[in-house]
Amino acid sequence: MTGETRELEYDYSRLVVPFGPVHPALKEPVHFKVFVKKEEVVDVGLRLGHVHRGIEALAETRNLVQAMYLVERVCGICSHSHTTCFVGALEEIGRIQPSERALYLRTLVFELERLHSHLLWLGIMAYEIGFDTLFMFAFNTREAVLDLFEEITGNRVHHSMNVIGGVRWDLDGRMVEKVGRSMSKVREAAQRIREIFQDKTVEERLSGVGLLDRGAAQELCTVGPTARGSGLKTDVRKEDPYAAYGALEGSFSIVTRTEGDAYARTEVRIFEIFETINMINEILARLPGGSIRPGETIIRSMNRVPQGEAVSRVEAPRGELLYYVRTDGKGGLRRLKVRTPTLANIVGLRQMLIGGEVADIPVVVASIDPCLSCTNRITVIDLDKGGAGEPLRRRRRKWPH
Amino acid sequence: MGRGLRAAFRALLRKPVRVRYLTEAGEMVPVPERYRGKITYDKGACIGCLLCIRTCPSGAISTTEEKKVEFSVFKCTFCGQCAEICPKKAVKLGSDFELVVYEKEGMVVR
Numbered sequence: 001m002t003g004e005t006r007e008l009e010y011d012y013s014r015l016v017v018p019f020g021p022v023h024p025a026l027k028e029p030v031h032f033k034v035f036v037k038k039e040e041v042v043d044v045g046l047r048l049g050h051v052h053r054g055i056e057a058l059a060e061t062r063n064l065v066q067a068m069y070l071v072e073r074v075c076g077i078c079s080h081s082h083t084t085c086f087v088g089a090l091e092e093i094g095r096i097q098p099s100e101r102a103l104y105l106r107t108l109v110f111e112l113e114r115l116h117s118h119l120l121w122l123g124i125m126a127y128e129i130g131f132d133t134l135f136m137f138a139f140n141t142r143e144a145v146l147d148l149f150e151e152i153t154g155n156r157v158h159h160s161m162n163v164i165g166g167v168r169w170d171l172d173g174r175m176v177e178k179v180g181r182s183m184s185k186v187r188e189a190a191q192r193i194r195e196i197f198q199d200k201t202v203e204e205r206l207s208g209v210g211l212l213d214r215g216a217a218q219e220l221c222t223v224g225p226t227a228r229g230s231g232l233k234t235d236v237r238k239e240d241p242y243a244a245y246g247a248l249e250g251s252f253s254i255v256t257r258t259e260g261d262a263y264a265r266t267e268v269r270i271f272e273i274f275e276t277i278n279m280i281n282e283i284l285a286r287l288p289g290g291s292i293r294p295g296e297t298i299i300r301s302m303n304r305v306p307q308g309e310a311v312s313r314v315e316a317p318r319g320e321l322l323y324y325v326r327t328d329g330k331g332g333l334r335r336l337k338v339r340t341p342t343l344a345n346i347v348g349l350r351q352m353l354i355g356g357e358v359a360d361i362p363v364v365v366a367s368i369d370p371c372l373s374c375t376n377r378i379t380v381i382d383l384d385k386g387g388a389g390e391p392l393r394r395r396r397r398k399w400p401h
Numbered sequence: 402m403g404r405g406l407r408a409a410f411r412a413l414l415r416k417p418v419r420v421r422y423l424t425e426a427g428e429m430v431p432v433p434e435r436y437r438g439k440i441t442y443d444k445g446a447c448i449g450c451l452l453c454i455r456t457c458p459s460g461a462i463s464t465t466e467e468k469k470v471e472f473s474v475f476k477c478t479f480c481g482q483c484a485e486i487c488p489k490k491a492v493k494l495g496s497d498f499e500l501v502v503y504e505k506e507g508m509v510v511r
């Protein structure tokens with residue numbers, strides 16, 4: 001050792017901090033390349049694809065009955081949204097009209113799913129701001145909803161509720177009562193969670209963080225609570241009612257906030273919980289009688305779907321979910337395209353992160369409620385047929401296969 | 402402070418929140434009636450129509466030499482489609498969710 005010290009000069013204008021795919025603050029694999037200047041975020045690059053599963057391609061090798069269970073597995077939280085969207089497209093192609101009761105039951109499970117998804121998200125948000133007790137409390141509340149799923153459909157996550165032209169599981173009087181009782185318990189707990197989230201500390205942590213103004217939210221095509229937190233009054237349940245939402249139109253309203261920060265998105269979700277509980281009670285009160293599914297085997301229903309194509313939209317807990325379905329008329333699929341809500345929302349993240357601090361990244365990322373394995377996509381480029389850009393050609397030379 | 406202490410003492414005296422789990426062999430945590438667990442198969446009732454194979458989403462069902470079927474529980478996703486489509490009600494999804502075995506053989510239902 002010499003006693004000499006050397007001053008090192010760094011150019012702080014463009015330091016890159018890799019964030020993920022394996023990172024203690026983010027539970028799902030996504031890679032952010034964050035350019036920082038001291039503590040400030042200057043730019044963000046996003047890379048997806050670590051957990052790509054190829055479900056769209058796989059669905060094309062299945063028949064419609066099998067594909068129904070496959071699309072259910074796109075997401076582990078909003079599984080019912082995916083089947084509702086898919087079955088909506090199939091019923092449009094086949095001009096099949098499910099019974100009133102079936103539509104109401106579909107809506108019931110749909111809203112229960114929104115309830116448990118929002119409760120889960122509130123728990124995650126509490127965890128991200130360092131409040132683990134609230135995380136536990138939110139998850140305990142969510143448990144009551146999952147128990148209802150188990151009772152109604154036989155599975156806590158993948159409910160397998162929808163079939164072509166109806167639903168599989170009915171609710172008897174005892175269960176209706178049980179759902180009602182659980183709802184009043186969940187409402188009580190949600191009120192408590194709301195009080196905690198309205199505390200000054202939480203408000204100061206979250207307001208002004210992850211700003212996305214109305215114009216940018218519209219331009220970047222954000223959906224769901226992310227868009228509603230920025231003041232956009234958008235909700236597929238109102239704009240393009242599916243299942244029984246047309247009949248239930250008067251029993252819920254769209255919650256919006258204009259601030260466009262993480263706190264606004266939190267508030268939107270908290271108030272949506274109460275809207276959802278009200279709607280569930282309304283559904284239970286108005287549940288019509290009748291059969292829940294066509295009296296024919298599922299194979300016959302499947303064969304009644306002719307060749308055709310349809311686009312179907314639903315409002316999943318995270319926002320608008322879109323399916324494009326093209327059937328081949330022989331009980332199979334020619335093409336399936338899924339646009340999940342996070343795929344629309346994740347582009348807004350760059351806008352939200354720029355100008356913020358490094359320490360806010362987990363909170364901002366969590367505030368759009370990302371579901372990353374739904375979001376992974378790949379681009380297939382056939383280099384031999386040409387059409388690929390020059391940068392990709394160079395990359396190929398770098399990593400020969 | 403006083404409130405916190407009171408809550409702490411009350412929690413000490415309360416019965417534990419946890420659910421007792423399988424302390425004796427053969428004992429089961431209760432599950433709801435519609436629960437979809439490990440498959441049970443009544444071979445005598447099966448007529449070998451193979452409708453279940455046609456609709457199983459995960460390819461868990463295969464044919465056997467005697468024109469019956471067998472189920473690989475490892476591949477099964479517990480969707481319940483086979484139980485629904487079977488015309489003879491030979492397949493049911495039971496309440497068993499303990500799917501840890503020493504031998505793989507134990508996870509083939511025939």
Ligand code: SF4
Binds near residue numbers: 458462478
């Ligand atoms: S429950 Fe579903 S996945 Fe399992 S064997 Fe039956 S059809 Fe196949």
Ligand code: SF4
Binds near residue numbers: 447449487488490491
């Ligand atoms: S559907 Fe039922 S009867 Fe037909 S092969 Fe399967 S188990 Fe046997």
